[in-house]
Amino acid sequence: MPLLTEDAKGVYVIAVTPFKEDGALDDASIDRMVDFYEEAGATGLTILGQLGEAPKLTAEESRLVARRVIDRVAGRLPIIVGVSAPGLAPMRELADGVMDMGAAGVMVAPPWTLKTDDQIYNYYASVGEALGKTPFVLQDYPLTTNVAIAAKVIDRIVRDVPTCVMLKHEDWPGLAKISALRALSDKGETRRISILCGNGGLFLPEEMARGADGAMTGFCYPEMMVGVVEACGRGDMDRAQDIFDAYLPLARYEQQQGIGLACRKYVLAKRGVIASAKQRKPGSVLSPADVADIERLLARQTRKVEEIAV
Template sequence: MTSISSKSGYGALDALRGLCVVAQTPFDAEGAVDLKSVDTLAEFYFKHGAAALTVLGVAGEAPKLTQDESLAVAERYIRAAQGRPIIVGVSNAGVAQLAELTAQVMDRGAAGVMIAPPGGLKTEEELFSYFAAVFKRIGDVPVVLQDFPFSTGTWMSVASMLTLIERHPQIRVIKEEDLPSITKITRLRAGTGRRVGILTGNNAMFLPLEMGRGIDGPMAGFSHPEMLSGVYELYTAGRVQEAHELFDTYLPLLSYENQSQWGVAVRKEILRRRGAIKSAVMRSPGPVLTPTDHAEIDFLLSRLDRALAARR
């Protein structure tokens, strides 16, 4: 298992290497937050190679939570992590709400927060003004800057991102999810300013190639996190071909999960089957899997079992 510094503050984010799982938010059968399943899910993620967790992200159904629920989920993950880094998604077009949640989770021991620009920013001036306002309010808090234009609707150029990094030393990590991610990673790494970590999402669909472009690990969710941590470990050990082969073994299931919120429903169902959470429910509005969907999951998991058996 990859390990990183368990210190809060800049130390934890500066040392961030390996798998940072984007954690799900468990709900019970009635759609209430299931904090007991937070405990079992955190244990599952760390058991399968996670070095850190990101909670309250897009895949964590954060927009469906109240402010009190968001704090409760973050606090429970921080407690369950037992000193390992927890990054909390706090993105919000309202700077006051963002700053309030940031202060609350940092006070409870989060290693840092993740912030994406809100939708509707059209110019560099608007982008820079937004983040200037954010950092003025949150102060000296370690930040992961999320670049996910297909979700936010706001596109950040490499030049703009490098400017933000130089203006705001609180930015310690980039989560790069623009496409093509590999070319943007290369251009970010070619920047001559302060080095920051780069983690990647997009359901880890391009992980081995992104490793080759110089990322520090995946920040992604997948029902089989042992693949993500395994690819990272193999690649960093110089076993590049083996890393690609392991990735390919899981690729049919990975791509099946890579279908926006419907894919999150699939992931939660598989996590339920693996004993990580009690219920696979997504909070409404959200998809509900059909018998045909369940049959396809059965098929893909059986194929995966055979492929893994052949590797042994």
């Protein structure tokens, strides 16, 4: 599999980690999930992210999930693996292992202890040194990490760390950050890297208009993200907005703190993608009222999607 580069674009779906009811890894569901995302038009997959419940896996389980996914795609899709860790040694160990398996690159979120611009820069400079030639994605998700990374700091990292080839943009609000980074590269003042956006796709049409290259998130209907990115690529912003609008109520509901992952897994299980919506503890559980909300939103979404002939 070719390595991840600055030219990456499209939809890299953030995959959940399927578990059986007893909490064990569900290999059969992993296979079905990979097939589902590929059939939905995903450009690539990102595994072992925060909503993939990576912190709840043992080191061996992380390797088993990566091996299962990489073997299943058999080189048809690039795989990015989350390797964020408190220390650089375990990060490099997992990164080296998954790259040997055939991963295209890895993703690294900053530890919550980083507070200043210099600390953030020095951390990612150290990540670049630790990972060697492995290309990596800088995950900018301050709502979860509590680390705010200014555009000027990202630019400094991009200039000095050549293996940083992609930004996973999940700042909120963050449209100005995309504009600032693209203005710098458009003027030739810095290297242009890939920008893929998260936050459940809630701002995807606007992010694409600002210069993003696609999406990297895990909304339970990846066909929305694929449709929006493809329509934007054709310059058909009205069609992109129509597709986005049809799915927006459910995407908004799924982005709730606390029950968001439970909602995502519930819908994926309902769609037959995974056998169980089980999360490893600690995890959230949907109430009967939550389920009623989701079912109502799904029914309305089905009608809207039929109306616009997605």
